[in-house]
Amino acid sequence: MSKMLRSAFQRGVLTRNSGVNVLKCAASFSSLRRSAFCPSERVQQKNLRFFSESATLRAPKWTESSSSISNAFDHVPEENKGDSFGDYSRKFSSKRIFRKASAEQRDLKYRNPEEEDDEDQKPVEKFKSRTGRRNTPYWYFLQCKRLIKEDKLAEALVMFEAEMLKGERLQPEEFNYTVLIGGCGRVGYLKKAFQLYNNMKKRSIEPSDATYTALFNACAESPWKQSGLEQALKLKQELLKKNIALSAITQHALLKTVALAGDLQSCFQLLREMLQNGQPITQETFQYLLISCVNDKQHGFRLALQVWHQMLNIGIKPDAQNYNILLRAARDCGIGDPNLASAILLKRPEDEANPKITSGRKSRRAKVKAETSCQHLDIDAFENELFVDTQTQRLGLTKESELKEKDQSIKDASQDETQMLPVSSSGSLTCQSELSAHSSSLPNLLEPRTCHSSVVALGSVNSASDRLALIGNLEGFLEKMAKDGQKPNIKTITLLADVMEAGSQSVQSLIDVAKRSHVKLDVPFFNTVIKRVAKAGDLDGAKAVKALMVDRGLVANAQTFCSIALACRREEDAMQLFTDMEACGIVPNAHIYSALISQGLKRLDYAYLHELLKHMHKMQVPPNEVIIRQLEFASQYPPSYDKLKSQNVYLDRIDGFRGFYKEWLEFMPGQETPHPWAKYQSPKPESNQDGVKQVSE
Incomplete structure (x- = not known):
């Protein structure tokens, strides 16, 4: 009986009639087992003796039940045949690999035949890269860098956003954003530079020093200088809250932003921070200070000369870029009050006033150390000298002028012939010397130690050629460049042509x-x-x-x-x-x-x-x-x-x-x-x- 039950369950075709017969057989089987263990019950159930020879199952009844099972299965509808338990396993039992269907395949699967015949319906094409293969973020970095060098910033941005991010869906790296921010910074595209920076932060990509330098450079090159300055200061405050220290290159980029905005006092504040952080003061630092002086059209030339003197005093030799910026100051800026400029620029240095007495010859190592080492920059004294109070200075000038008049009257009484001699045609310098032009030596204000005793004061400085005369004219300017080991380039000669007096002799000399x-x-x-x-x-x-x-x-x-x-x-x-x-x-x-x-x-x-x-x-x-x-x-x-x-x-x-x-x-x-x-x-x-x-x- 147990074998029959097992075979019936394995076939899985139990209908209502067969189920009743099986249950009857099971009930009789259980009653026989109870009678075998209990004799009292065996006597009452004699007709159900299962293990005796007389009590056997009739074959016709079993055949009828089996036929009824087959007939009942024939009456099952065809829709219910496929829903039998265990049928789906036969279909997918041999499949071991499952692949994700693409959007194009799903679209083709559910597309109607009528839509395929429609001419307006375009087939869906898969994105194809330029190389025909899947590229890497570094490959896109090289391509964007090449396009930026070719002045194709718009194409580089489209390649990054449309092809790399949307097309291939690659995860960008820090250098992908940095090269694009740098390209936007060179052309002053401030809005896009900070948009890329914000997207960079949303993707949890940590910016580098080059990224911050490019952002500050974008602020500096922006067409709207004040807006760029405000954005740079906001970025600086953000970095201070995150305790991110700026490197020397990044600090110079921030200094460039402030200098182009014309805020000279903020430049000194950044210069003070650089000294506190132990960052070196180089020629580039004074370049930005000179640029900030150029933005002051009224006193810019006098401020530029003061910065120049301070640069020479601490032992930094100017380069060709410093000379070019100084020529820009001579072309575009004025000297301000001549009396104030005379008192500041013609002041005798302390080293010459109180010369140090040295005995013996210096060793070669001591000379090299003296040439290479730079003196300490006193930023507070430098700032006070640059932003001098005009009212107090003028009060001092009146006293000095009175003393000079007394000295001049004494000299006249002693029969020493002196005369105010203008050097240039407009009288930019007044020298106390002989009338002979050949014997007169012109002082050059590019040298802080050329304050001769013959120089009394600066005259009226109205034109660019007059300001060029203060720095030695063409010959003195080029001689000073040669002493510093610099040669004029095409930009230097072009600026000299814009500063010199117009004439055929000037053109031929250039x-x-x-x-x-x-x-x-x-x-x-x-x-x-x-x-x-x-x-x-x-x-x-x-x-x-x-x-x-x-x-x-x-x-x-x-x-x-x-x-x-x-x-x-x-x-x-x-x-x-x-x-x-x-x-x-x-x-x-x-x-x-x-x-x-x-x-x-x-x-x-x-x-x-x-x-x-x-x-x-x-x-x-x-x-x-x-x-x-x-x-x-x-x-x-x-x-x-x-x-x-x-x-x-x-x-x-x-x-x-x-x-x-x-x-x-x-x-x-x-x-x-x-x-x-x-x-x-x-x-x-x-x-x-x-x-x-x-x-x-």
Whole structure:
């Protein structure tokens, strides 16, 4: 019986009838077992003796039950046949590997046949990299670095965001973000640089010193200096809260940001922090201090000379970049109060006032140690000397001037002939010497120890050539560079051309200097010389320099003609300029028209302005903001002008110009100033862009 039950359960086809028969057999089997152990019960259940020969199961009943089982199985619907227990294991028993289906496969599985015939339905394509294989983050780092060197920052950003992150879904590393932040920093793309930095923090990637240096450099190169300074100070406070110490390179990047913003006092605060942290003071440090001085247009040249003297006092030799920045200060900045500048710059150093007496010769090792070691920088004294109180200083100057007058009267009484001799034509230096120009020695303020007894005071310093005379003119400046072991480069010679007086002798002397220094002159150098000559009003001289440039094998560009336009004061000169540009194949732009309009505006020549506007309309050159501002000023009456009281030949024509100007504004399109970051911004992502397909699941 147990064998029959076991076979019935293995087949798994128990129906209602077969189940009843099996249960009856099981009940009789259990009762027989009880009767075998209990004799009293065996007598009462004689008909159910299972182990006797007479009590055997009938075969027909069992065959009927089995047939009923088969008949019952035949009546089971076909839908329920597949849902039997254990059937699914047969299908998947041989499968050992399970692979995740892609989005493309799921889309193809559930796609309708009607949609496949539709022509508008595009097949879903898988992302393909440029190399046809799966790349690494370091490969993308090298590609982005190459694109940034080729000035293709927008393509580098698209490659990183669209291909690396969205296409291949790679996990970026720190160097991937750092190279892009550095590229954004070089062009001043401040917004994108900090956006990458924030994404870097969201991915829990720890920035390095190079990352922070690139961020501060982005703040420094931003078109909006004050906004960049605020962002840099916020980043500095964030690093202080995290107890992250800035390296010397990162500290210089922060110093560059503050210097370009023109905050000289904050520069000294950072300089004090560098000294407290034990970071070295180098030539680069004084470069940024000089840049901060250049931003002060009124006293910048005097401040730059003070910084220069302090750099020499602590034993740091300037490099070519320091000399170039000093020339920028001489070109763009003034000296401030001459009396204050005389008291500060012509002050005798303490070492010369109280010379130290030494006996014997120094050893060679002591000389080398003295040359290489730098003296300690007293930052507090340096700051107090640089930001001197003008009122207290002026009080001291009045006393000193009185004492000098008394001394001079005593010298006159003793029959010592003295005279105030101007060195340059504008009187930038007044020396107490003989009248002979050959015997007079000019002091050079680049040397802090050249305060001769013959120097009384500084005269009026109005032009850039006067400020160049204070630092030794061309010969003295180049001699000082040679002493420091520096040679002038093309940038140095170009700045000297912008500082020296305009004339043929200056141009020839600069050409000789370039020849001795083996420097090849380029187009920007000649454009600077032409601009300098044209500002002096010498149109023929500007054209002569242009001819000299062409003779040397250089080609004139739009900037060349823009510089010549500064000397075109008549209408005939402007028309001739347009003819020369057409012969060279150069189309006039808004900058050239702005230079010509400025010349016509100075003379109030409204006929000249009228012809320029007509020529702009003919060439279809849209005006920019500068031109609109110039024309608005030209169309306004002077505040003190009254037609009834007085007549002016030039101002009588303003009415006709005003009417033509209003009509000209209606049919001339305006030129919108492009955003500085427009060319670096990537376009908005679409459904199909840069090989990336958006799949809708």
